Amino acid sequence: MTVRVLGFNLSHDSSACLVVDGEVRAALALERTSRIKRGTVPLHAYAGAMAELTRDILAGEGLTTSDIDYWITTSTEARDNEDEARLSQVLGLLVPPEKSVHLPHPGHHLAHASSAFYTSGFDEAAALVIDAYGSLLGNGRERESGFHFTPGSAPKTVLQTVRDSARAAGYQRDGELWLPEELTGVGEIYRVVTLALGFRESGTIYDDAGKTMGLASYGKRLSRENLFIDLLPEGGLSFDRVADSLVELGVAERVGSELKLLPRPSRAPFEQFHYDLAAQVQAEFEDACLHLVREVLARTGSRSLVAAGGCFLNSTLNPRLLRETEIDRLFVFPAATDDGNAAGAALYAYHNLAGRPSSTGRALQHVYLGPPRVAGRDVAAVAERWGLTSQRHDGPAGVAEAAARAIARGEIVGWFQDRSEFGPRSLGARSILCHPGLPGMKDRLNARVKFREAFRPFAGSVLAERAHDYFDMPAEESPFMLLVCPVRPERQESVREIAHVDGTCRIQTVNDATPGAFRALLRAFEAETGLPLVLNTSFNLRGMPIVEHPEEAVDCLYGSRLDRLFIGDLEIAAPDLNALRPVRVSNEERWSADRTTAKGPSTAGVPELGLRLLELADGSKPIAEIAKEIGGDVDATVDLALDLRRLGLLRWAGLPEVPTPVYPLAQYLPDGSAD
Numbered sequence: 001m002t003v004r005v006l007g008f009n010l011s012h013d014s015s016a017c018l019v020v021d022g023e024v025r026a027a028l029a030l031e032r033t034s035r036i037k038r039g040t041v042p043l044h045a046y047a048g049a050m051a052e053l054t055r056d057i058l059a060g061e062g063l064t065t066s067d068i069d070y071w072i073t074t075s076t077e078a079r080d081n082e083d084e085a086r087l088s089q090v091l092g093l094l095v096p097p098e099k100s101v102h103l104p105h106p107g108h109h110l111a112h113a114s115s116a117f118y119t120s121g122f123d124e125a126a127a128l129v130i131d132a133y134g135s136l137l138g139n140g141r142e143r144e145s146g147f148h149f150t151p152g153s154a155p156k157t158v159l160q161t162v163r164d165s166a167r168a169a170g171y172q173r174d175g176e177l178w179l180p181e182e183l184t185g186v187g188e189i190y191r192v193v194t195l196a197l198g199f200r201e202s203g204t205i206y207d208d209a210g211k212t213m214g215l216a217s218y219g220k221r222l223s224r225e226n227l228f229i230d231l232l233p234e235g236g237l238s239f240d241r242v243a244d245s246l247v248e249l250g251v252a253e254r255v256g257s258e259l260k261l262l263p264r265p266s267r268a269p270f271e272q273f274h275y276d277l278a279a280q281v282q283a284e285f286e287d288a289c290l291h292l293v294r295e296v297l298a299r300t301g302s303r304s305l306v307a308a309g310g311c312f313l314n315s316t317l318n319p320r321l322l323r324e325t326e327i328d329r330l331f332v333f334p335a336a337t338d339d340g341n342a343a344g345a346a347l348y349a350y351h352n353l354a355g356r357p358s359s360t361g362r363a364l365q366h367v368y369l370g371p372p373r374v375a376g377r378d379v380a381a382v383a384e385r386w387g388l389t390s391q392r393h394d395g396p397a398g399v400a401e402a403a404a405r406a407i408a409r410g411e412i413v414g415w416f417q418d419r420s421e422f423g424p425r426s427l428g429a430r431s432i433l434c435h436p437g438l439p440g441m442k443d444r445l446n447a448r449v450k451f452r453e454a455f456r457p458f459a460g461s462v463l464a465e466r467a468h469d470y471f472d473m474p475a476e477e478s479p480f481m482l483l484v485c486p487v488r489p490e491r492q493e494s495v496r497e498i499a500h501v502d503g504t505c506r507i508q509t510v511n512d513a514t515p516g517a518f519r520a521l522l523r524a525f526e527a528e529t530g531l532p533l534v535l536n537t538s539f540n541l542r543g544m545p546i547v548e549h550p551e552e553a554v555d556c557l558y559g560s561r562l563d564r565l566f567i568g569d570l571e572i573a574a575p576d577l578n579a580l581r582p583v584r585v586s587n588e589e590r591w592s593a594d595r596t597t598a599k600g601p602s603t604a605g606v607p608e609l610g611l612r613l614l615e616l617a618d619g620s621k622p623i624a625e626i627a628k629e630i631g632g633d634v635d636a637t638v639d640l641a642l643d644l645r646r647l648g649l650l651r652w653a654g655l656p657e658v659p660t661p662v663y664p665l666a667q668y669l670p671d672g673s674a675d
Helices: 030-034 043-060 081-094 108-117 186-196 209-216 242-248 272-300 317-324 338-353 379-385 395-408 441-450 464-470 518-529 550-557 587-594 608-616 623-630 634-646
Strands: 004-009 015-020 023-029 070-074 125-130 140-149 156-163 171-173 176-180 252-255 258-261 304-308 329-332 390-392 413-416 430-434 459-463 483-486 504-510 533-538 564-567 570-573 582-584 650-652
Touching (some): 015 338, 043 081, 070 081, 070 338, 108 140, 108 304, 125 272, 140 186, 156 272, 186 209, 186 258, 209 272, 272 304, 379 570, 395 413, 395 564, 395 570, 441 533, 441 634, 464 504, 504 518, 518 533, 582 634, 608 623, 634 650
Parallel strands (some): 004 070, 125 304, 413 564
Antiparallel strands (some): 125 140, 171 176, 413 430, 430 533, 582 650
């Protein structure tokens, strides 16, 4: 009999996942449908947003809520077993009480570990979870946890470190970021230094740790001696020097019993100190993780390791696990951050709570797990509504060849296939692609498409059978883009745009198990250029979630220097940006659009030329004409207008709006008056 389990993560990075007979069948993070980074939907709208996400996932599989046999939820905020059992109430009447099951407390790290083991295909393994923080546990929180998974039994906890306090470092008060005096945990230390470097997710207090990893390659350790994390001979870690080091380095100051963080302003230039600080914390982080891996392996006697928690998205760390520890097999769950816990909870329920003996899970072949977005849609009509023409190609092979030709001639293309990836990596379903060897592509992509810092590296997607010709890899494959490996010296020049400053590249190997036309694109690109790989980055602009629907992808054509877009078997060329007519967005328009904040668009930091552009942006003149009036170069003025549009200060006249979710309205207007 078929058993269907629906799992949810209800803390930040909220998500839902459907497991059918032990296989992850569909999964999606809330940010993809809410269009709010990290899924931080206003509290009054949260239950409605999760209900919409649930219906979306089930509808994609032809199911309804009545088809689900078990429902299970997890959150960092459950305090005990009773709280774990009550979590499903957050979803209101969506969950039938008689079908609700729950994780044993503490559930957060157990869900992480379950996501990794039950999708690894391993028969047994040690599991290690490292993140910024886990479940509430007494007066504290989970810090790092280790488990042993063996056939026929529930996972056994073999390592449990606990933070003394339930607080999370980096809380905001009076416009400042604050830290407790006592800082502990590998993930917490990396988070704090990331915040000190000025790397935050746009509009949130969540750190953007991937930037620290990328910045570290430009620096050298500040000190041969560890400043933050000391390795103890018995397998533990000490964090006694963290607070003093932060103060001595000038990135924090003591105020009473707290530390006030003194981060680099987000628009300030980088100095050598910032590069070296990133290098210091990256080195200490890697050594600490290796120390914990060795301890968990020693406690379990296993030579197989599975891993989850946001720290294992640090793909510079992961090759060291393979090269420097006594493991034969490694599997990191691709959705390693908290969105993956919806899958972990559902898989734990299937293997341990559904009346079935625990067994080896099915090896995850791909993460194209979002609901169908192209099948059944008239994408040509979408393009037409946006004033764009489209060309249909002859199936997957035809569209792959057309995209490969465009990339070969130096274009930057958006690549959008039916079902999106689960997790933070774009793996050929929601990707921006370009040539890995043409000089200047990386800088052009960072500055004029992604609008992100120039130091940020890009990944390479390569035919699996050719990967070892280009990269020094410690594993046969890297299908989920979780390994950073050296580019072979003789290949450096031919793929210069994906080689980071230290000569490495984050790699995705693409094999026959990858759905859709992405592998066909790589083969066609090799036929065009002799290179079996392309530069691959996530299909989003800075500050926005990865695109989920065709309309959001088309909108990116009007919001960046993308040259063209491929959706399913359709090709859509970019519009003439010079002819578009900008309109300044008013505070009233912003409030009408989201009704979550009284703050209108801010012009803080906008250059003088941008302010003059805004004054003339009344929808009557094309941007090329405005450029002449303000005395600016047309291309530079278009780039400026695109950035102002990204910031919510401009829109283009005459274009349709991208559909956004409509949730129940707040009870009061933001100014405090009754609605």
